Amino acid sequence: MSSPSSVDHHGKPGEHHFAHHFRSALHEFVTCKQGMWLFLVQEVLFFSPLFVAYFMFRAQYAHDFHLGALQLDWKMGALNTIILLCSSYTMARAVTASQRGEKSIVKYLAITFLCAAGFLVVKYFEYTHKIHDGLLPGKFMTNPELLAEAPKAAIFFSLYFCMTGLHGIHVIGGMGVIAWIMWRAHKGEFGPKYFTPVEMTGLYWHFVDLVWIFLFPMLYLVG
């Protein structure tokens, strides 16, 4: 990886016009890749306080968290998990297609984009249902049964909305990037010589999926 002159399976350094401070297209690619991985490391730490707060309050208010979690619909969560796993697969296919210079990249990116949109639609129905039932964060919690039985479930819903909300923002951001990449792919910008943006978007999208893989059992299943 560190030697810019080595050629790996991703393709030979070629005609792609790389930025002036790199020695080759491959040098540019490996640099971008390292930068992207570092970005994902900081993303993990960005989410970490929410996870710490979740485990701390779960240990403190186990009963209330249990009753809070029962209010979530695990079937909706499972559906969204399947949708995101599918989108991860199509994203991986899009990356491979771009490396091979295949036209199918646009198709795969489009499916990924639609999966992301589908995820948000399911989330929208979940949110409106929770709002309707008064299952809201902190002071806004108005659900009478839950307030009587488990007053600290308000914190569960604070964390639920913060965690899925932050994840949702990442999904929306990802959709923007995927749309941009799709447009560039449509113009035929990517091929075996240059596919850096596609691969970076792929890394990001897999991370967004992975966060959900942790959120789903923590919020919907445990308890």
Next chain:
Amino acid sequence: MSSTTAVAGKNYLTDPKGIGSWIYTLDHKRIGLLYLVSVLFFFLVGGIFALLVRLELWSPGQTVMSADTYNKAFTYHGTMMVFMVIIPMIPAAIGNFVLPLMLGAKDVAFPRLNLLSYYIFMAGALLGVGTLFFKGVDTGWTFYTPYSTKTGSAAAMMVMAAFVMGFSSILTGLNFITTIHKLRAPGQGWTKLPLMCWALYATSLLQLLATPVLALTLCLMAMERVFNIGIFDPALGGDPVLFQHFFWFYSHPAVYIMVLPAMGVINEVIPVFSQKPIFGYKAMALAVFGIAAVAFIVWGHHMFTSGQSATAGFIFSLITMFVAIPTGIKMFSWLATMYKGTLRFQAPMLYAYAFLFVFLIGGLTGVVLATMAADIHLHDTYFVVAHFHYVMVGGTLMGFMAGIHYWWPKMFGKMYSEGAAKLAWFFVFMGFNVTFFPQFIAGSQGMPRRYYDYVAEFTIWNQVSTVGSWMIGVGFVISAIYLMASLVGGRKASDNPWQALGLEWQTSSPPPTENFLVDPVVTHGPYDYDKVAA
């Protein structure tokens, strides 16, 4: 290697021309200068707040401002100095300029991201300064809950400012790590990397790993303020101490974000002005990573009195003392580097001496505060204020001054007046000690920090301290005058005025836009003063 001569009149300052070429510049040197100008402006504002705070403390009771105004003045002094000055001061301003030059690279790895980081920083900074027009902020720079979620001031806007500036810090760290990994000149193996670059690497790691935690914590605090989510609010079952844990998980490493780059500068200055190889190169490189690693597991020493268990307190106390080991390695290695060297007493070296002196005091009082039993007495007194000013101002600011004097000829191609620099150094160094040493005494006698008022017994120490703050002010005014004068009428600097071996001195002063006319190849270590004639 011989130095390259510049094409007449063509350098990064003059080519290309026009205001647009600065606003949209992707050149790391220009971005470094943009940061430098911005940071120095905020330093001026933060400094004025500091002078106001000291003026108010001239005598017990009200002197020049009301108690509420005083709370805001020290909050702005702290917040601006931490987030807008000391954190970006060396990495973003000086680091941006020198890092690619020291690596023999043409730019940082991601130049566009670099420019974006600058504008994110400015957006956050302006948001922070903007709070002045919305009732101000009176929480102190730590934003402790539950006060920060209840106060009627613009605390939410201020934490959003810190949140935004955090992303600038994260992205700069990401950029620097990748640059150091991928853009070193041929021949520059890991053991030939200048120690400034090692220091920037460790700093960048801290920026990358710690800042996101603070970012999200501040988000939660703002959510708490706006939506009452209850995570930090005990009335809803939340835990205000959790905020302190999150806050210090970032803000303790942040202390090393501030001081490690200063150590990097000192690493460069001392060998050059001793004309000797640095003592213990590998130990020095490892020591910054030792400090960075320990930085993540000592945050609890800020919370000895916050109700954590005695066991936790004991462990945090013990681990904190481990920080003294890598720091001690660095102190002794600097002394050993100077031993029997050919010492030159020019401005950068004088500031390096000042660094060693004040950082020693700051570091040793840090061990005192790390001792839990002693800290119970000293917690939230002026002893703590004096300690962290000795480390943050003594460490970072002296390091910054050493760096700016050392690289000034490279940045602008001009020499400043050495005599004026020595005079300013005297005021800054003496003024610093006159300001903060009395605070150790007042603090150990029990004077609490952040209070608007104090008992009459402490008057003398406060007045000495206030006089000291004026001396520091005079020192920086002199510095500003001779540095700006050098731009207009300064003697032209040679390519390598200090006879240094670093790559940045092998290009012209100021460097061309592409940094090096011929791509450099590294054949010797950065401190081989015994083997190579500079």
